[in-house]
Amino acid sequence: EAGVVQSPRYKIIEKKQPVAFWCNPISGHNTLYWYRQNLGQGPELLIRYENEEAVDDSQLPKDRFSAERLKGVDSTLKIQPAELGDSAVYLCASSLGSQRSYGYTFGSGTRLTVV
Amino acid sequence: GENVEQHPSTLSVQEGDSAVIKCTYSDSASNYFPWYKQELGKRPQLIIDIRSNVGEKKDQRIAVTLNKTAKHFSLHITETQPEDSAVYFCAARSTDKLIFGTGTRLQVFP
Numbered sequence: 674e675a676g677v678v679q680s681p682r683y684k685i686i687e688k689k690q691p692v693a694f695w696c697n698p699i700s701g702h703n704t705l706y707w708y709r710q711n712l713g714q715g716p717e718l719l720i721r722y723e724n725e726e727a728v729d730d731s732q733l734p735k736d737r738f739s740a741e742r743l744k745g746v747d748s749t750l751k752i753q754p755a756e757l758g759d760s761a762v763y764l765c766a767s768s769l770g771s772q773r774s775y776g777y778t779f780g781s782g783t784r785l786t787v788v
Numbered sequence: 789g790e791n792v793e794q795h796p797s798t799l800s801v802q803e804g805d806s807a808v809i810k811c812t813y814s815d816s817a818s819n820y821f822p823w824y825k826q827e828l829g830k831r832p833q834l835i836i837d838i839r840s841n842v843g844e845k846k847d848q849r850i851a852v853t854l855n856k857t858a859k860h861f862s863l864h865i866t867e868t869q870p871e872d873s874a875v876y877f878c879a880a881r882s883t884d885k886l887i888f889g890t891g892t893r894l895q896v897f898p
Binding site: 706713714715716717718721728729764776777778779780781782 | 792794822824830831832833834837877879883884885886887888889890891
């Protein structure tokens with residue numbers, strides 16, 4: 674099993690530039706999550722997908738962040754334009770479902786640095 | 789919404805000693821409590837979890853206890869080893885999402 678695959682692993686961009694992150698969840702996992710982890714803190718949920726539907730995006734800064742999971746498998750998270758405060762690790766996770774007590778499997782994350 | 793508090797923020801122990809990390813949660817409806825270990829620059833990895841219908845669970849040197857009345861749960865690591873050094877996060881599942889604590893940096897000295 675490949676696990677949750679994320680790319681790129683690292684990204685350095687100038688402020689005001691756009692950036693996109695990609696996630697491929699574990700096969701068969703219907704639920705996909707994007708989390709942001711600031712240095713020295715726990716992950717914070719940005720958005721949760723059930724198949725292709727975004728069922729919880731209450732923490733997503735919608736003025737600059739967007740996400741999609743068109744076919745209910747891969748997902749992309751985009752920031753446009755990026756700000757200095759967006760520097761963080763963006764983690765993707767997947768699980769069999771959110772309705773039951775399934776553990777999450779995290780990807781390796783994308784470390785974003787905005788300069 | 790759910791709020792998870794975790795302490796201590798840092799913990800240093802001698803190899804072979806025990807380590808205890810404690811978390812409290814606010815939403816009495818939370819029903820699933822996993823613990824993750826995150827080594828520097830790596831992904832959080834699930835090490836143990838407990839559901840609300842269980843009071844204690846053990847897996848070799850790791851155990852988790854849950855007190856639903858007091859709304860707190862704890863991670864216990866016995867016979868610590870240097871490779872246990874990492875940041876540990878507790879989490880509580882509320883309204884179909886995990887809310888994480890702020891993490892505990894555990895250092896095990898040989």
